[in-house]
């Protein structure tokens with residue numbers, strides 16, 4: 001297997017030991033393979049809405065037999081067995097993750113989620129569904145930033161608006177300041193003549209960035 005990215009390594013490090021892991025939207029299947037190779041999961045369910053993507057994972061995991069790997073083309077958790085005890089969903093937008101979780105036929109005991117955007121929608125839904133958010137952080141890989149949320153079913157999390165927006169641990173992290181620096185710089189260079197709305201957004205992000213920086 002080729003060397004996996006820092007992003008995937010980081011996501012993998014947040015998985016906990018389990019019997020049966022589902023990698024929803026697995027695409028290449030790198031994390032599912034690492035989970036079996038390392039023994040962190042005894043069995044994996046690899047699933048993807050795209051058969052072409054799923055086939056990449058099936059090939060990667062071809063050394064493992066049916067007792068270790070169940071593969072299924074599935075929209076979200078629709079055809080994922082409810083016996084999985086940990087579900088990973090990474091590399092999708094927050095709205096897609098919300099759609100998957102809110103239409104699921106079961107609520108997994110443990111979730112590891114890495115929404116590419118709209119993380120606040122994911123955090124809100126987890127709280128509504130009765131999950132305790134265990135980790136809620138940000139990390140970088142090169143010049144890209146990623147949010148990572150883990151949650152256990154059957155708990156309660158109390159979040160402020162700022163925590164919902166950025167994640168509890170992220171607010172104590174220098175990485176969030178760097179993320180906001182990048183976001184502000186991108187907004188500033190994206191248009192020559194900025195609209196009022198854009199100026200307000202830049203001002204608001206700058207205020208938040210400075211406040212987080214002060215509290216570090």
Ligand SMILES: C[S@@+](CC[C@H](N)C(=O)[O-])C[C@H]1O[C@@H](n2cnc3c(N)ncnc32)[C@H](O)[C@@H]1O
Nearest residue numbers: 024025026027048049050053074075076090091
């Ligand atoms: C950008 S890739 C991410 C792959 C991998 N999880 C990662 O983090 O590197 C997104 C994958 O999610 C799949 N996908 C998108 N929507 C989905 C859904 N509703 N259910 C299952 N898979 C989905 C896509 O087909 C694609 O393979």
